[in-house]
Amino acid sequence: MDAEATVLIQLGRFDEAELLLRQSLQQHPNNRGTLNLLALLLTETGRFESALSVMAGLCESDPDDWEPLCNMACILSNVGRMEEAANLYRKAVPMAPGDPRLRLNHSITMLKSGRMAQGWAEHEWRFGLPGHTSMPLDRLLPNISPSLDLKGKRVLVTQEEGLGDTLMYLRYIPPLARTGAIVHIWGTETLAAICERVTGAAEVQFGGTTPEYDYHCPFISLPRAFSGTPDAMGAPVPYLSADRQKAEMWRQRLQDDRKFRVGLVWAGAARPEDTAALMVDRQRSLPLSALAPLADIEGASFYSLQKDRPAEQIPDFPGELINFMPECHTMDDTAALMVNLDTIVSVDTSAVHLAGGLGKPVIMMDRVNNCWRWLHGRDDTPWYPQMTIVRQTRFSDWSDVVERVKQLLEDAVAAQ
Template sequence: MTRSSPPSPEHLGPSVVDAIVRRAYAEVQEGRFEATRDALLPYSGQGDHRVDLLLGFAYAGSRQFDLAAPLLVNAALANVGAKHPAHDVVELFARFDMRPDAERAVRAMLALTPEDARIHDALGDVLCQMGRFDDAIGVLEHGLRLRPYNPLTLNLMAIARAERGETETALAMFQSVLKLTPNNASALSNLACLLSALNRPEEALDLYRSAIAEKPTDAQIRLNHSVALLKAGRFAQGWSEHEWRLKLPNHTSLPQDKLLPPIGPDVDIRGKRILITQEEGLGDTLMYLRFIPALARRGAITHLWVPDSLEHVCRRVEGVAIVQVGGDVPPFDWHCPFISLPRALVGTPDAMGDPVPYLSADPTKVAEKSRLLPRNGKLNVGLVWGGSPRPHHTPAHMVDRKRSASLAAMAPLAAVEGVNLISLQKGPYAREAFDPPEGMRLYDPTDELHDMDDTAALMMGLDVLVSVDTSVVHLAGALGRRVLLMDRFDNCWRWLSGREDSVWYPDLTIIRQDRLGDWSPVVERVGVALRKMVAERQSA
């Protein structure tokens, strides 16, 4: 029995072909590469460039790089003035934490057309995302030899230089792009972002204003601008501008016309159900929980929709009516992402939320977890050296590489007498606790910490938390516990510029890098602070 071949695109009719292409595109975006490959294969090579292009992506996702490369290169050669499909491969594969496969796919394309500078840009981009800055710079330099003074290549080169810590070189490269294309909004924004990271806020904000004049509706530029405003302490304008994040793709599916407006004299929320939704990291939610009581005092029914790791902590926040984990969208009158709460309350006496402590630990769990801590009269010091890599989100992934240290970098703390080092480290970095630095005794109760509620209970038995910039800092700060924050050089806006204290957590001390990636002076200063605390305890 023979099986008939599927009809070719020209025999299917345009509407049917369009439906096949739409389905294939959706499945590629979902990472269903092999299913897409099998569905498209019968129609390839029959004149529809969309089919061949999508099949190229599907081959690459199925790790058949030798089959993917010709299809993607042919698509690129047909549109020499457009973005190369290699860039799409890098962007798509990053979402699925497939960057090594993206590199292999791009190199296969490069082997077929080594003089196409666009492929060098894509390869440099993915290498930079993977932290291979020397390789990225080498590839981009070759691209510049093929296409001198190209603004995109120079931009990518400047980003790679900045990530490697060569800030002055990166500044000069961004400025050279602006000399070539004075109204290049991306270059203006990138230069502004770097200046903000270097704590030069006024220069950064001037550049952002120029970039916005060129592209007033570019949501990413507007979001970057908001971060610079917040880091400069211009909270009212920054919160408003920060709403541009909601216009980024796939950010929220809830209706914009039901977004909680600024709460002024004419906005009555008494008896209104406000759905407050998890948005980004756990630290963001822990920080913005301070605004929930203000809504409740105004008569709102506060319905929190959060991850299961935060459920029990949220239930004890003053004014919380309902805590939901998972499930479908519930009925609501207004909705508000956690990060939009300060924007809603900015014109009220609650613009900074409730004072610390606005979170509390479960007393029963506090008693249980206290048994996990040593009772030898020494200072109990919680230690966290890594954040969350979030490899599926490129900006967060690259930030984590800078904010996270290693347990080896913490080795000098083992020499501080009179302290117990207690690991609170979770996630991939926790594996380092199995092989601590020589001479370090590390107590590790993390098997008993199943959510933030357990961690909060354990924290109540600590004398101080020493941590890089991750969610446990916000948990400890919100509980009113003492924190020594080991901060990266290009710090998060929350910690402002040039300060060692925090406007959000009064018992937090910032110890910041003097140079990108150099944790040694930070750890040394932490050691000094711990020795002082030990001496204070002994004298008391």
């Protein structure tokens, strides 16, 4: 039953999964695996207090098991109860100090709490899990310090996770180059042109064989390397730029639109091959129909910046939603269109990092159990000074978010 329930949870068929789990617990009420699955389901459906109650029972029944402590701390961190989460990690980490799963989750809570220097150091425990780097850790870039001489040294900066992460951490390429390092980026093709224009990138490669290097550094380790320096937040915004010729082409095509131009992104990339990413996307994305109230804004025009299958929802928008995205084949193309818009309204996906890095005003529609990088209880972010965060107040309910976004856009139109 548990295996079937796991698949149903991953597919978002929560009622069926819960029925199976409840039936299983009637037969085996103390099965820890089933109880963990039930807590996961409750979390995925926004019943956080119930999930915490299940995890508390698991903690009480086996005080020597660190995993329910960790899971309970993750839930608390998700809902912003940061000090409670930290207290649980203080108990759990000494119980399994060498477990990378525990230490990585601990790092996420520290980062969400704003304890950046400690959080980035702890975040290196991700290398104990598969899928982060196959490069030798003895040649990982050390922390930047006065005693570290990088002049003339080749530093290979490598793609690690999603496009948004790369766009976010490209801000560290300029200060890395200022150390005298020769910066070689080994990334993904869709970001190649954007990477090439970042100040300090000596060479950009996608595909092929591993080039020669003195040190390597996955993008997500760059903030750890700079955490003790004046460049702890990387280069100031904007650190990304659009292709001038492409941007000029879009300027000319859009010049007759005198309205306030709004770019819309309502869904992230589902990545069905990645279960964790799929489950996150289910919470961060919304149907385009939920943005229908925006169509009533006088003086605004709307441009789709949406890629992939969610773009099929464009007919669901009650007003005109201009769609040039079939002409945008890479992030470089999208960036050129973006710089000709007045503001970007997006869910938490790579588009906010592209727009933020370009220095564009961004309104990010965020879920109630938000990602660590947006900290807790804030409607701004140190990463992108021109971003406003509009967060859910109720799990999976976008209605009040859309109303607040509408008001922000109406104010922006009036201020033109």
